Amino acid sequence: MNQPVLEISGLSVDYGYHDDAVHALRDVSLSLGRGEVLGLAGESGCGKSTLAYAATRLLPPPGLITGGEVLFHSRTGETLDLLRLPDDELRAARWDEIAIVFQGAMNSLNPVRRVGRQLTDVMAAHRPGVPMSVHKGRARELLGLVGIPADRMPAYPHQLSGGQRQRVMIAMALALDPQVVIMDEPTTALDVVTQRQIVERLIALRAELGFSVVFITHDVSLLIEMADRIAVMYAGRIVEDAPAAEIYAEPRHPYTRGLLGSFPPLRGPRRALSGIPGAPPDLASLPPGCAFAPRCPHAFARCEGERPELSGGRRLSACFLPADGPVAAVQGVAPVE
């Protein structure tokens, strides 16, 4: 897992132009190891979807990439600069090398085409010259992989349940054996039972096929269970980036801690939790210092004027508080009973 497959550095994205621009993503650097499951966590509007779309150049206008670099290292040792690739090469690389499962993906299927046909379409577009029978066989195999009987090939999307449609979308993303699968809130619209089935299937497939996953969600407790590493975003920046178990056991950034404290636990003592005070930031008018400072229980003078950089060795965090400092009295975890 040491060798990165995707390297994002200094990526910045604006929505809008000139003075009206909202800086949705600022100077984001992230690397994804081969075979790694990277969780991208944060509240709505923090830029996590923007990051996924910018990295694959799928941003709709007025989204504009204003700086940075996205490098993709293929299995053969080739390096692609995704932001500077000519359109036709980019089109070939998307889906083939990097596949995306969009938010609300179960509604992205074409309602008037049979799902089998939609699966073979992808393969026919990227692998022209291969006989259709081969594609059909592969489509059958893919449906089997995601736990849908192959005899559902002639079904229309409306004949499948939401969970099945979502699994068809995952099958589609895996159709060309990509090395990176980006999943943008793939299970948010689903029930917990279905979500669990899909996540387990995904983890099993990852072990089997060896692709890397970027899993975007606001549900940190789900990420802690399934991800190898978690990057937490706030107001367009990454504020903490560390192995999942360490984030859970010992979060360093107060925002991460607040986010973890926002999910009532299913086990252990019942205690009063408070979430995070205040409201998520308005990207159009951010404070000059740390964007989280107005909501942070530990903010001090320095936080208001100066912005902390993401730093640290293996465990990155963007906070002026000492990494091993005594910040135990965290809001939201004071036992009450």
Place this chain on the structure above:
Amino acid sequence: MAETPPPPDDRVVLSARGLTKHFPVRKGLRRKAVRAVESVDLTLRRGSVVALVGESGSGKSTVARLLAMLHPATAGEVRLRGEPVSARFGRRFRAYCRQVQMIFQDPFASLNPVHTVRYILTRSLRIHHAGLSTPELTARLAGLLEQVHLTPPERYLDKFPHELSGGQRQRVSIARALGAGPSVLLADEPVSMLDVSIRLGVLNLLRELTTELDLAVLYITHDIASARYFADTTVVMYAGEIVESGDSEAVTQDPAHPYTRLLIASAPDPDRPGGDREIPARGEPPSLITPPPGCRFHPRCPQAMERCRTQAPPALPGPGGRAVACWLYDTEAPE
């Protein structure tokens, strides 16, 4: 969140017995019905929160709408303080609404975007308390906003919904419900549309109001962990039927019904011991037009017996005073 002693029965405000709702659908020439809610019994007591937990399509929102008299029930009755409720319009219906108020899921859709907070709250006060003088009204408006922690009130009164954040909007809709002076709040997924970091703030506010105003609250959610956090009693629904009900802590820590077990095992839980990820059941919820005979969960149930396929289990006494609709808890069972 101390354990409250079991409240005496005069604390019961709203109760439902055998509540059933079938929505008619037409398939070809035959008339059929979606059996959305089947014979649901529910009791709401003052000063306590009941959580109704279930997957989407399990009928939990329909139950809330039936209790709010927004849908006519197919069968069963709702009693407010022991009196059967039947009015669906007119003065008696308004009197009922004054007592039973709803909070909806989406605060972006449930507040009229062209009106200010002042207007939205004034409407609620004027409709339900006719003849308020202007100074009384002003005082009440400020009081409502203070109750939901939107202080100072002057800062919020003349705002439009789009000028408020999601959490603030949901607080305004709670204030609007409180404006009627209700004794029952039906909260249909009140936090699931809000940002994660502010959900608990709204839940804590509702908890505070429950105690302060001695309200009976029905909290509808799909998130069983938040039910454990927020509610005194948890009721689990599956495919339109109640499968388990009892003390929240008991239901979540020691689930008795196989479906509750499935729900708990599936919920994200970072504390779960590693490797213990065995999901006890597969499959999907059944069609409610032609629900399976017997127990509606039997096609997915790992412990299904012959009897489950033909006979629907009634609510049986389970461990710790819980009601569990499962034949596993039938003590007179001929094995």
